[in-house]
Amino acid sequence: MAHMAPQFEEAEEEMFTNVSLDDTTDFSSLKLQLTPQDLPSTMMNSDMDALELENQVELEEKTRLINQVLELQHTLEDLSARVDAVKEENLKLKSENQVLGQYIENLMSASSVFQTTDTKSKRK
Numbered sequence: 001m002a003h004m005a006p007q008f009e010e011a012e013e014e015m016f017t018n019v020s021l022d023d024t025t026d027f028s029s030l031k032l033q034l035t036p037q038d039l040p041s042t043m044m045n046s047d048m049d050a051l052e053l054e055n056q057v058e059l060e061e062k063t064r065l066i067n068q069v070l071e072l073q074h075t076l077e078d079l080s081a082r083v084d085a086v087k088e089e090n091l092k093l094k095s096e097n098q099v100l101g102q103y104i105e106n107l108m109s110a111s112s113v114f115q116t117t118d119t120k121s122k123r124k
Contacts (some may be wrong), residue, residue, distance in 0.1 A: 108114040
């Protein structure tokens with residue numbers, strides 16, 4: 001068992017850098033740098049699966065929103081076409097009403113029933 005202790009110390013020295021901890025130690029220059037090789041493969045796989053799942057959820061949400069926008073555009077086009085048709089029908093009906101109004105005025109002026117009478121001139 002005495003043989004195992006030196007191997008552990010050697011491995012420990014390779015993994016860690018000794019830093020003396022006195023009041024003047026500046027830790028701002030120390031950086032922790034991890035490479036993908038430092039992480040366990042199961043952690044990387046689960047992180048990749050989570051990232052893929054998140055990307056898939058984002059893609060599905062974008063697809064849903066795009067479809068909703070397209071549907072709303074079609075609805076807006078349909079409503080715009082309907083508004084144009086109603087405006088056209090309204091103009092046609094206004095024109096017909098003017099023609100009918102003029103016709104009724106002409107009939108009333110030609111009829112003696114609707115003639116205005118001057119009652120003062122008849123009494124004199």
